[in-house]
Amino acid sequence: MRYEAPSTIDQAVEILSQADGITRVLAGGTDVIVQMRSGMVEPDLVVDIKRIDAMHEITPEDGGFRVGAAVSGAQLGEHDGVKALWPGVVEATELIGSTQVQGRATMVGNLCNASPAADSVPALVTAGAIVSIVGPGGARREIPAYEVTTGPGKTSLEKGEIVESILLPARPARSGDAYLRFIPRTEMDIAVVGAGVALTLHPDGTCAEAKVALGAVAEVVLLVEPAASAIVGTRLEDEALDALAAAASAACRPIDDKRGTIEFRTKVAGVLARRAAVIAHDRARG
Amino acid sequence: MLDKAKDAVIDREFKLVGSRPVRPDGVDKVTGRARFGADISAPGMLVGKVLRSPHAHARIHSIDIHAALQVPGVKAVVTRDDFAENAKHKDVLCNVMARDKALYEGHAVAAVAATSAAAARKALKLIKIDYDILPHVTDVDEAMRDDAPLLHDDMITSGVDPAPEKPSNVARRFEFGHGDVDDGFAKADVVIEREFKTEAAHQAYIEPHACLASLTEDGHGELFCCTQGHYAVRDICASLCGLEVSKLRVTASEIGGGFGGKTTVFLEPLALVLSRKTGRPVKMVMSRDEVFRASGPTASTSSSIKIGATRDGRITAGQGEFRYQGGAFTGSPVQFGAMCAFACYALDNVKTVGYDVVTNRPKQAAYRAPGAPMAAFAVESVIEELAVKLGIDPIEFRLKNAAQEGDKSSYGPTFPRIGLIETLEAAKAHEHYSAPLGPNQGRGVASGYWFNFGGATSVSLNIHPDGTVALVVGTPDIGGSRASMTLMAAEELGIPYDKVNCIVADTASLGLNETSHGSRVTFASGLATIEAARNAKTEMCARAAMIWEISEEAVTWEDGHAKPAGANAGDFEPMSLADIAKIAEKTGGPISGHFEKNPAGAGASFATHIVDVEVDPETGRVEVKRFTAVQDAGKAIHPSYVEGQFQGGAVQGVGWALNEEYVYGPDGKMQNAGFLDYRVPVCSDLPMIDTVIVEVPNPGHPYGVRGVGETGIVPPMAAVANALSAAAGVRMTELPMSPPKVLRAIDDTRPSIAAE
Amino acid sequence: MSQIHVSTTINGDPAEFLCEPDETLLDVLRDRLGLTGSKEGCGSGDCGACSVTVDDRLVCSCLMLGAEADGRDIGTIEGLAEGEHLHPLQRKFLDHAALQCGVCTPGFLVAAKALLDHNPDPSETEVRYWLAGNLCRCTGYDKIVRAVLDTAAEMKGA
Incomplete structure (x- = not known):
């Protein structure tokens, strides 16, 4: 295995695009190193992007924030601006692993590891986050967070491409977001079900727009349009929330595994979507 | 409680016992200096790694190590061919290195020693094994079926008369009890029958197994390893490796948790044989994955319980059938389960039957009160259900039926002085028991029993010329026992705590000691320490008598001094231990005390736990809100470490109750071999764990000590199940009570909640 | 390589x-x-x-x-210790018997020090969540949490 720690993104892309064999980008390493140690992956090249200064920055942009790929969960959690703007995204990212893992794990890494249970992803999807990708020759493209993961462990990134940053857009007035997950313990587990909700209210208090995303209930994070529609135009009365929960459950196509059953995930997806919607609603009302 | 005890030991005023000094090994452990199993290295050391079966059950036709040996840096490969047959330790040998079959996923099939871990890993991949994959079975009930895949062609169930003609996976059958249960059930107003299942849990000590072995061609061996019993390691390794016991010196490292799981050997014989073959020291350390797949978790079980009682709350009969699988070899703790199941109750009619079953899982090792927690989960759940059905307070119901001194136990012997009633009364009186509960919360209670053991014990105590004392014990310190031993020695000698230094000797430096298990250390090594100190005091009195020129009987030991026994003995200035020690050379030479014996009289320890849980009715998640552990310690030598045992046992029980389990796929492979998905409780899962130390002195120990290490894990599972039942109205009969199971149970009773 | x-x-x-x-x-x-x-x-x-x-x-x-x-x-x-002077956390772990086997202790101490550097006055809940990534199998965490809280109180008073 070769270890490279370039100091610019162009160098990183250059190294990656010229490499043969199995390559891995190392940000926080909390997934990659575990996979290496367990023999799940034996990379020929690891490119550490933490020596690229810009990757560590959180910068304001058009009323939102651009978060570098090497920004750790701990660093994000300490940023009052992002926390105030998209509390659901920050909370979701902070749920990843322990304090120790937070010291290293990154939101971008969580996204690119492409686990269906990734905590930050439903929140990023509902926040409408935009992912900035750099490719060979410095070519840049931007895609919604929703389009990064294509299946368990699979992304839409091409050979030589690296995610440089994620733009958390400006948040419309009277809007809020929230993310909840179910785990058997209070910490240290992988989500059995995750639910992110972002919504915007009309001045009259009815819901103008909503997004509901679910994690760990399908091969990728699901954006559940019928669940969102169930609350648009409502004041999130019980019936609307019931409909949202039912739609969320109906959208699930989970598996039985060591972490949960199909029956359990399906039901709890509705429960959590409902609870997250209530929190997002409270935040939108301020 | 104390005023009820009649024993003389209770009148003793202790100066040091009962205080909470800093442990002697403390500073090493908070600075990172303490040397655990993997912390030792030796010059020229090689790294050893094990190749393990990927199959749950497979015949091993051939093993080709040729390519592995060609890897640069690889010095030796060992397989079954490197170990001679061993009639005495047949199963242990077969477990540390598979013979004709791999009996479980993770079963060792070869081991490599190399100059680097990378070379060893590379070599493992190049070992070619020709397996013939066989059908497997991992569930205890399935393993007992007539058509189950057979692990051992020659396994004929013992304990059955007449002996079965056909082999099966049932190794042994046990039966205990007295009276006539049918008669008892006929007298009952209420009879409850339930079936229970419990999944295997792992001790989940944080330190993986590790050892460093050095064995020369002339049969001299040194082994450094993390173990609860280095004498047992010595004896087994000497046998498996064909060594003389006196030539194999085993040193117990500091041990990073064991809970019963470090009472046998896994890597040690492999490291010794690799060392002999290479002529170099070999270090081996398990990965966490290996610890889960290839060390010794506890048994998984199924059981059938039937208990009957009269309307006024008297149990008329108790019956239990217990089926425990203990992995690929005989030895599940079902015997103990069947013995402990009803031990809390004074019953006229009781019968328990146990079946020891083999399956394609790793060979179980002891885990804290082995066998008892699973039986208690079943019995104490039915006891609570009966109490509720009869409308009697659960503690009151237990008190009405509680075993006490003079009662014939459910497994045979008559109880001496025991403290179950005292724990029940303390629990009932505790503020926790009557505290208000919030919505979705419930409270549960359960009691538990464990025998406690004695066993071979040697202690040596050396009085140094500077007035300090070296206390040499042979029981590895698994939870602060050096502090307790030091307290008892200092108490008995009448000198300050810091004048005694306690160490754990290697196997060559002290006589035989049974393993640190069975809650025996504070009892047996403690008793031995006190006796050794008394032995030394006798000698010191003799020295004073010699100096004073009076008879030895005329000298007594008091407050750390030799004194004339009375006015008639003469008027002499008392001599302190230091005074006597300083001139020992002139009065006959070194002074020391000894004890070598098998102490009997390990007093049983009973516990009663109270737990409050809150259930999320929409997700089935259970949170422990409050926990109080009440247990009889006989006499708490160092109360902090007694509390620590209660707390640790309680929390391990909470883990077993709620989330810990071995998850097997249809391929017979463990699916959660890591701390990510084998979910032990984390700090944020728990409240503080309140403790009440009950002290009903054990007449078998000079200070009244009862071992406390194990009983604490017996009640929690039932206590949690009972609390959950109170909180959510569902009776859970399978462990773990994980959210999917709890939610399904809730939905089955209240289907309208389902968000369809 | x-x-x-x-x-x-x-x-x-x-x-x-x-x-x-x-x-x-x-x-x-x-x-x-x-x-x-x-x-x-x-x-x-x-x-x-x-x-x-x-x-x-x-x-x-x-x-x-x-x-x-x-x-x-x-x-x-x-x-963690400065020369022969133990860090207050090390002392409190000893005083509270916040270790049994001691193998998790170094990790707990390093993590607890990071907590107190970051938050000198944590609540019990904050201590428990900060330390959730440190497993202890012996103690049930009770005495560890008490030792950390007691250290914080002592250091605050100093």
């Missing part, structure tokens, strides 16, 4: 080592530098026994490559 030369600072002292590219910082600390106070309990970031600080950020040294340590400032259990 050629080894990588790394220059770093460990507990305030300069340190240099050669390591394989896939070697973790924990392997380097234990096997190359003889700093065996950090323990490997799982190798997957789930137990916290290998906790160290890197540029004052708490991390699992098993989840970091040795090569990544270049130019960083590493803090381990061996650097």
Whole structure:
């Protein structure tokens, strides 16, 4: 295995695009190193992007924030601006692993590891986050967070491409977001079900727009349009929330595994979507 | 409680016992200096790694190590061919290195020693094994079926008369009890029958197994390893490796948790044989994955319980059938389960039957009160259900039926002085028991029993010329026992705590000691320490008598001094231990005390736990809100470490109750071999764990000590199940009570909640 | 596979080592530098026994490559006491009997120190969540949490 720690993104892309064999980008390493140690992956090249200064920055942009790929969960959690703007995204990212893992794990890494249970992803999807990708020759493209993961462990990134940053857009007035997950313990587990909700209210208090995303209930994070529609135009009365929960459950196509059953995930997806919607609603009302 | 005890030991005023000094090994452990199993290295050391079966059950036709040996840096490969047959330790040998079959996923099939871990890993991949994959079975009930895949062609169930003609996976059958249960059930107003299942849990000590072995061609061996019993390691390794016991010196490292799981050997014989073959020291350390797949978790079980009682709350009969699988070899703790199941109750009619079953899982090792927690989960759940059905307070119901001194136990012997009633009364009186509960919360209670053991014990105590004392014990310190031993020695000698230094000797430096298990250390090594100190005091009195020129009987030991026994003995200035020690050379030479014996009289320890849980009715998640552990310690030598045992046992029980389990796929492979998905409780899962130390002195120990290490894990599972039942109205009969199971149970009773 | 030369600072002292590219910082600390106070309990970031600080950020040294340590400032259990003076957390762990076997203790101490550096007055809940990544199988956490809270109280009073 070769270890490279370039100091610019162009160098990183250059190294990656010229490499043969199995390559891995190392940000926080909390997934990659575990996979290496367990023999799940034996990379020929690891490119550490933490020596690229810009990757560590959180910068304001058009009323939102651009978060570098090497920004750790701990660093994000300490940023009052992002926390105030998209509390659901920050909370979701902070749920990843322990304090120790937070010291290293990154939101971008969580996204690119492409686990269906990734905590930050439903929140990023509902926040409408935009992912900035750099490719060979410095070519840049931007895609919604929703389009990064294509299946368990699979992304839409091409050979030589690296995610440089994620733009958390400006948040419309009277809007809020929230993310909840179910785990058997209070910490240290992988989500059995995750639910992110972002919504915007009309001045009259009815819901103008909503997004509901679910994690760990399908091969990728699901954006559940019928669940969102169930609350648009409502004041999130019980019936609307019931409909949202039912739609969320109906959208699930989970598996039985060591972490949960199909029956359990399906039901709890509705429960959590409902609870997250209530929190997002409270935040939108301020 | 104390005023009820009649024993003389209770009148003793202790100066040091009962205080909470800093442990002697403390500073090493908070600075990172303490040397655990993997912390030792030796010059020229090689790294050893094990190749393990990927199959749950497979015949091993051939093993080709040729390519592995060609890897640069690889010095030796060992397989079954490197170990001679061993009639005495047949199963242990077969477990540390598979013979004709791999009996479980993770079963060792070869081991490599190399100059680097990378070379060893590379070599493992190049070992070619020709397996013939066989059908497997991992569930205890399935393993007992007539058509189950057979692990051992020659396994004929013992304990059955007449002996079965056909082999099966049932190794042994046990039966205990007295009276006539049918008669008892006929007298009952209420009879409850339930079936229970419990999944295997792992001790989940944080330190993986590790050892460093050095064995020369002339049969001299040194082994450094993390173990609860280095004498047992010595004896087994000497046998498996064909060594003389006196030539194999085993040193117990500091041990990073064991809970019963470090009472046998896994890597040690492999490291010794690799060392002999290479002529170099070999270090081996398990990965966490290996610890889960290839060390010794506890048994998984199924059981059938039937208990009957009269309307006024008297149990008329108790019956239990217990089926425990203990992995690929005989030895599940079902015997103990069947013995402990009803031990809390004074019953006229009781019968328990146990079946020891083999399956394609790793060979179980002891885990804290082995066998008892699973039986208690079943019995104490039915006891609570009966109490509720009869409308009697659960503690009151237990008190009405509680075993006490003079009662014939459910497994045979008559109880001496025991403290179950005292724990029940303390629990009932505790503020926790009557505290208000919030919505979705419930409270549960359960009691538990464990025998406690004695066993071979040697202690040596050396009085140094500077007035300090070296206390040499042979029981590895698994939870602060050096502090307790030091307290008892200092108490008995009448000198300050810091004048005694306690160490754990290697196997060559002290006589035989049974393993640190069975809650025996504070009892047996403690008793031995006190006796050794008394032995030394006798000698010191003799020295004073010699100096004073009076008879030895005329000298007594008091407050750390030799004194004339009375006015008639003469008027002499008392001599302190230091005074006597300083001139020992002139009065006959070194002074020391000894004890070598098998102490009997390990007093049983009973516990009663109270737990409050809150259930999320929409997700089935259970949170422990409050926990109080009440247990009889006989006499708490160092109360902090007694509390620590209660707390640790309680929390391990909470883990077993709620989330810990071995998850097997249809391929017979463990699916959660890591701390990510084998979910032990984390700090944020728990409240503080309140403790009440009950002290009903054990007449078998000079200070009244009862071992406390194990009983604490017996009640929690039932206590949690009972609390959950109170909180959510569902009776859970399978462990773990994980959210999917709890939610399904809730939905089955209240289907309208389902968000369809 | 050629080894990588790394220059770093460990507990305030300069340190240099050669390591394989896939070697973790924990392997380097234990096997190359003889700093065996950090323990490997799982190798997957789930137990916290290998906790160290890197540029004052708490991390699992098993989840970091040795090569990544270049130019960083590493803090381990061996650097917690100052000479013969134990850190208040070390003293309180002893006073409260907050350890039984002691193998998780170095990780807990490093993590608890990072907590108090970051939040000198934590609530019980904050202590419990901060330490959720440190597994202890012996104590049930009760005495550990008390020791940390008591240390915070003492340090605040000082």
